[in-house]
Amino acid sequence: MFKKLNITCKQAVAICDKSQYKEATFFEKIQLNIHFLCCKICTKYSKQNVFLTKLCRNKSNDDKKKQISLCMTPSEKEFLKKEIEKRYVKE
Amino acid sequence: MQKLDPNKWIDKYSDYLFKYTLARVSNYELSKDIVQDTFFSALKSAKNFEGKASERTWLVSILKRKIIDHYRKINSKKGKAEVRMNFYNEGDNDGDWLEERVPQTWDNMAEKQLENKELQNQINSCIDKLPEKYAMVFKMRTIQEIDTEVICNELEITSSNLWVIIHRARTQLRRCLEDNWFNK
Structure with missing residues (x-):
């Protein structure tokens, strides 16, 4: 039992990455947090990982906001409309 | 109907x-x-x-x-996004930070930095610098938030492969940010 709680830094990092996507199991999270108690490097890694994830999510929200104003131009729509009509009649 | x-x-x-x-x-x-x-x-x-x-x-x-x-x-x-596994359990000596770069201290890692436009641009250019396969998988999972299972099925990779790719992408992003932002 205690052996299972003892994990290497590599395993810790793998769990840490998974937990960024909410895919670490409850037991893995326990393992991770126990590892944090004795390893400052992984603690640091984890904090930075969270920061990185937030940064990327922020970026994607930002992109989405920017794109709200982007659409196809009216002429492109018109062209596509005619194309669809043509093909629809054929069917 | x-x-x-x-x-x-x-x-x-x-x-x-x-x-x-x-x-x-x-x-x-x-x-x-x-x-x-x-x-x-x-x-x-x-x-x-x-x-x-x-x-x-x-x-x-x-x-x-x-x-x-x-x-x-x-x-x-681009060739399948397949990578060799060497993550878990490769022997007793394996598993510390020796062979990977130890995380450096990031000054200024504050919440308000997240809104910083320059930092946003920096992360963009860092993502662009990733190898294409890594960037693709990383973006699909992190930015588009597609489920792991879906990505694995569509790209025909295993989930452990996916996690290795994500980890490598993250490692490179960290390095890129450290070189271009935090330790500048």
Whole structure:
């Protein structure tokens, strides 16, 4: 039992990455947090990982906001409309 | 039973489908092509429309297929996103930070930094510098938030492969940020 709680830094990092996507199991999270108690490097890694994830999510929200104003131009729509009509009649 | 009305598709759905695509492939021209392709495929299979779902839902499901096809195409073009596993349990000496760069201290890692426009640009250019396969998988998982299972199925990789790719992408991003931002 205690052996299972003892994990290497590599395993810790793998769990840490998974937990960024909410895919670490409850037991893995326990393992991770126990590892944090004795390893400052992984603690640091984890904090930075969270920061990185937030940064990327922020970026994607930002992109989405920017794109709200982007659409196809009216002429492109018109062209596509005619194309669809043509093909629809054929069917 | 609902009926399809292709002549109204453009007015009713083109904006929605276009935005949906753009948010996922982040390329203007490509999005137009995919949307167009979706409409044409929809016309072709209009006979199979059973009226169980609404017109829009039906179109979106075709669109999703097209987007995944697009990812699959890049994936096979660049060679499969397969990487060698060497993550877990490779012997007793394995598993500390010696062979990987130890995380350095990041000054200024404050919440308000997240809004910093320059930092946003920096992360963009860092993501662009990733090898294409890594960037693809990382973006799909982190930015588009597609489920692990879906990505694995579509790109035909195992989930451990996916996690190795994500870890490597993250490692490179960290290094890139350290070199260009935090320790500048």
